[in-house]
Amino acid sequence: MNQNISNLYQIAQKETRTIIGLMSGTSLDGLDIALCEISGSGKETVVKLREFVTVDYTEDIKIEIRKVFAKKTIDFEHLILLNEWIGILHAQMINDSLKKWNIASSAVDLIASHGQTVLHAPKFLHRQEKFTNATLQIGDGDHIAVKTGIITLSDFRQKHIAAGGEGAPLAVYGDYFLFGQKGENRIMLNMGGIANFTYLPASLNADEAFVTDTGTGNTLIDLFVKHNYPEKSYDKDAEIAQQGTVNQILLDHLKDNEFFRQEFPKTIGPELFGYHYVETALSKSGQNQITVPDLLATLTRFSAETIAEAIEISVKNTTHKIQDFKIYISGGGANNPLLVKWLKELLPCQFHKSDELGIPSDAKEAVLFAVLANETVSGKAFDFGTKEGIPSVTMGKISFPD
Ligand SMILES: Nc1ncnc2c1ncn2[C@@H]1O[C@H](COP(=O)(O)OP(=O)(O)OP(=O)(O)O)[C@@H](O)[C@H]1O
Ligand SMILES: CC(=O)N[C@H]1[C@@H]2OC[C@@H](O2)[C@@H](O)[C@@H]1O[C@H](C)C(=O)O
Structure with a gap:
């Protein structure tokens, strides 16, 4: 042999x-x-x-x-x-x-x-x-x-x-084996360049487990930070976005894409969520003159709302109420205080860091x-x-x- x-x-x-x-x-x-x-x-x-x-x-x-x-x-x-x-x-x-x-x-x-x-x-x-x-x-x-x-x-x-x-x-293959917990409906939300989550049912019934990407996590934020501040690679602690205000007109255009109307599960990458995506939304919405802090606030809100909406829709397909879920966050986006604050406002669940389950995020x-x-x-x-x-x-x- x-x-x-x-x-x-x-x-x-x-x-x-x-x-x-x-x-x-x-x-x-x-x-x-x-x-x-x-x-x-x-x-x-x-x-x-x-x-x-x-x-x-x-x-x-x-x-x-x-x-x-x-x-x-x-x-x-x-x-x-x-x-x-x-x-x-x-x-x-x-x-x-x-x-x-x-x-x-x-x-x-x-x-x-x-x-x-x-x-x-x-x-x-x-x-x-x-x-x-x-x-x-x-x-x-x-x-x-x-x-x-x-x-x-x-x-x-x-x-x-x-x-x-x-x-x-x-992610579901590892999440289910390592973090499935009888009696607790868990959502393992990872916010990297792209955001995704795994639903781990309290029943531990593998048939009910579920996983999907939700859209952009940090990728658009990073892109426009680099574009405007060549010396920076990301909006550390959302310092820039926190100085801005969400531009609702631009946000509506950002959210108006076929990807968000597709059925779950789905996957995506920076191929869609790139420079062109934002440029198109800026010009269609007539908001080209937006300030950089307002743009970053709007992109951060875009991530927060699309993540929250994907979770809400998926939860509706279960027999449980959103209040019954615990969300365990990981990925670099878990360190973005503005993104996390907005997610907490949008989703009435208990939030934890995935570190609490024994593996550093x-x-x-x-x-x-x-x-x-x-x-x-x-x-x-x-x-x-x-x-x-x-x-x-x-x-x-x-x-x-x-
Ligand atoms: N303190 C912080 N404040 C704001 N954002 C942060 C902070 N720390 C990390 N990030 C964000 O997290 C990103 C890195 O995340 P991560 O390493 O999870 O992504 P990735 O694994 O490359 O992406 P993916 O999971 O999509 O493949 C950084 O580029 C930055 O946008
Ligand atoms: C094609 C690809 O590399 N996708 C990554 C990316 O980063 C996050 C999200 O998009 C996820 O779908 C995936 O990675 C994780 C590890 C996954 O497969 O679960």
């Missing part, structure tokens, strides 16, 4: 596996690295987060990714160069982090790499009948396996699409990929029922170091 297969077989049988989960999201801020000890699988999964770090992307990395990020027309050669380069960079970031933590690569069983999403094209966006949902994450797993010497699972989203999904959100998505790899190696395709958007599959392609 090939030694790699034998190693994998042994890893699958271990009581506890050491798995590094990696996530680099739509905000392009850096690579999240979560070193996890994982035992069990499915609902019996137990995760202990041993180490976590976000390795910031340098300006050079951000510039290179932005050349292809969420763009329909790109330099094709640049894309394939980046596919290899990001894999090599991520491997270096893992090796450096392991060194800092004083952990040998031989002590790590698996790496679970999300890669860098460069384009997300659900059918709703590309609208080409003969083509299916599509998404692309780059940073090839073979490079990570060879450069770290650790078996690597990567490219998780393709199986989801192959089995009928849109390739996202995958910043680490949650990287941990999710470690859990997905654990399931692929040691669990099974978990059955979430027949509803759309959560196919019963295990995910990730396996790369051996040699």
Whole structure:
């Protein structure tokens, strides 16, 4: 038997596996690295987060990714160069982090790499009948396996699409296993570049669990902060937006998009919620002369209202009242005081940070990929029922170091 297969077989049988989960999201801020000890699988999964770090992307990395990020027309050669380069960079970031933590690569069983999403094209966006949902994450797993010497699972989203999904959100697979709690209706709301939430029913009935993107989280806020203040990358603590007033006319135009009228579940990315989206709303509403603080206040309100409305609509489809739900927030947007204040005003639920459930909010998505790899190696395709958007599959392609 090939030694790699034998190693994998042994890893699958271990009581506890050491798995590094990696996530680099739509905000392009850096690579999240979560070193996890994982035992069990499915609902019996137990995760202990041993180490976590976000390795910031340098300006050079951000510039290179932005050349292809969420763009329909790109330099094709640049894309394939980046596919290899990001894999090599991520491997270096893992090796450096392991060194800092004083952990040998031989002590790590698996790496679970999300890669860098460069384009997300659900059918709703590309609208080409003969083509299916599509998404692309780059940073090839073979490079990570060879450069770290650790078996690597990567490219998780393709199986989801192959089995009928849109390739996202995958959060439900981790949220249900780790945070489902009998007797408590939970909403796990992640506000990254794009916002999404998982509904975890108090019954723990997997058939009722649900996940969807809601629209923009921070992506438009970040974009217009960078555009107006080149030295800043985001509106820290909503300092600028808090000086502004929401422009209701512009807000109405921002909310008037087919995406918000589509049925749930749905997924989206910065391909829709980009510069052009806001420019169009500004010109259609005749509000081009808006001040920067008013624009940022309006974009923050846009995120808050679309998140709240998506949650309200989804809750109406359950047998529960919104007051019966606890919302656990995570992602960078959970640190935006204005966004959180407005959400609290719009949704009469109890709000908590997902940190209270034992996983730091910043680490949650990287941990999710470690859990997905654990399931692929040691669990099974978990059955979430027949509803759309959560196919019963295990995910990730396996790369051996040699
Ligand atoms: N103190 C803060 N005040 C306001 N906004 C903040 C603060 N801290 C973080 N953010 C926002 O959070 C963003 C980063 O969020 P996060 O790292 O969760 O996104 P991501 O994982 O890249 O996105 P996604 O989950 O969509 O892939 C920043 O770009 C910024 O907009
Ligand atoms: C295609 C893609 O990378 N989507 C991300 C993005 O960031 C947030 C939201 O849009 C979510 O759908 C997804 O990531 C999380 C980890 C998910 O799949 O659950």
